[in-house]
Amino acid sequence: MKNNIMEQKVGVGIIGSQFISSIHVESLKQVPEAVIVAVMSPTPGNAKQFAETHNIPKYFTQLEDMLALEEVHMVVVGAPNYLHCDITLKAAKAGKHIVVEKPLCLNMAEADQMIAACKEAEVKLMYAEELCFTPKYVRLKGLLDSGSLGDPIIFKQSEKHDGPHSDHFWDVERSGGGVTMDMGCHAIQFFRWLNANNPVVSVYAHMSTTVHRHRTKGDDNAILILEFENGVTAIAEESWTKLGGMDDRAEIHGSEGVAYADVLQGNSIQTYSNKGIGYAVEKAGNTIGWSFVMYEELWNYGFPQEMAHFVDCVRYDKQPLVTGEDGKMVLQIIQAAYESAGTGKKIKLPFNTTIDRPYKLWKPQN
Template sequence: MMDKKVGVGLIGSQFVSSIHADALKWVHDAEVLAVMSPSAGHAEAFAKAHGIPHHFDALDGILAMPEIDMLVIGAPNHVHCEITLAAAKAGKHIVVEKPLCLNMAEADLMIDACRKAGVKLMYAEELCFTPKYVRLKGLLDEGALGRPVLLKQSEKHDGPHSAHFWDVERSGGGVAMDMGCHAVQFFRWMNGNNPIKSVYAQLSTDVHKDKTKGDDNAIIILEFENGVTAMAEESWSKPGGMDDRAEVHGTEGLAYADVLQGNSIQTYSKKGVGYAVEKAGNTVGWSYTMYEENWNYGFPQEFEHFVDCVKNDREPMVSGEDGRAVLEVIFAA
């Protein structure tokens, strides 16, 4: 057990790293000490914006800081493995954004390196911490819905913030990789990590053919060994902001959870809203305006858990092995 706050370093300076920085401000036992980005000026600007005392444009600098106990990787997917191996060698605990990496070989390298170095490899799947989904799982676990029969989860918006997601060589795929990984881990978590015996997917590129060779719409169907069926709907072609919802159908009941709509303010504006919700685009007319958006997604709760794992040497609820299992399903699809 540590007798100090967990020193945190951020890798990345774009959209998801901003979420990480904001979420960690909620965590009493965490202290963000440094940020690293190889893009000229980005780390310095990010550090200034978030009140972070140190910034680097090379990985060696942040790894050399003995005060840093945990690194959070919000860099492009194709460098997740490289950074993880270097961080493990430096003795840092690691949180990796989804997807874990680009392929199964990289996943095995990352897991093995962290195990040999005696550091934790934690997989940043926030749906396992989203308050509404935690309550949904509680209903299932207490037996209120009976035995689960069908699980559904969907995430839809009009496309990624960062350019690298559109490049399949750097991202590893399209929307099935980018957002399908959320659904797969959600289903595994909801269903007690029961083994998956079959995977089916329908992938298409319908709207963004000028931007990507990857899919921008995906339907993924999983069959678990305990008889549960799960269906994911993922899209990069929905305008008007993020949509994130789930359903659990059981033998004794059913439950619906909509992460955003139930926690928003229905707003009409002739001028448009300054910020309504992630990827909202045009907000002239009706929109739904979020409050405490990152909390509703579960990011602060996720990082509170990961920091606790490092500080008190606990096993993470979502690990590198979970990230590997998700990739196995995505590649099967």
């Protein structure tokens, strides 16, 4: 899309009708410069029901039909991982700007195709990493950038709950891997953003499948250690086995100070429920029992701010904070992590492989 649309709202098409697409819609409703035009889902009845629930005027079961709408300027891809590449190629060809949920895709070949197609079509490829917009984490980065913490030494980030909400996450052929693909990608981009995209030079990882062996061949627990060129060490802890709802926190240790940020605790309502909590992000884990209920939950996670930024990039032809190239680099680091977990060795970057699914580097196929 080469024309400037500064004088009009950005028309958005939603691709997907499940958990993450609901978050996208609720977030976009808080962006005055955007208007949700249509939703598309191939599953019969899903798009219609989603459109009725969210008051979206048009719905489709065929992607090409939605992409044919001139009033759609940007699409937001909330489909399973294995569909990201094909959807992006078709959307780019149709001249639509594209927001892709994490992870960007399944492998480096797909990432290269997606980036090349968007460059050729002169559309923006934006990578949806909400941790770069999460208010507590934005403040954490501000403390680091101001010099209040001195030189960065160690970063830590953990995200834990009791497992994915949709079946495709459990299927490694559709998802590409386990918790590292699902949530480790958050930590990796978060670390790169904190560290001004300083290059990652090595990755060491340990992964296991401890609780969900009956549901997945993927990892349900992972610890990743990233070394940056400037000497910073970053440690990610990711789990699908933590009971009691979502846990999301980060730390920065510097030469002159330390800072801790917990997304859910400190501005939440500690709650016990026998039925479970129906809040959007809390659906990522089972909330029966104790959990932390957020006010302005989506805002606290940064989703509306993320969508407002991407809409602004489309309106005013700005460079996105998180791009397709960032998504590709995250994927390369994820692949290196699976290779490290499979070999027990530290993996130097850049790491090149032609494997089609990252989990195969950890559990080679017979």
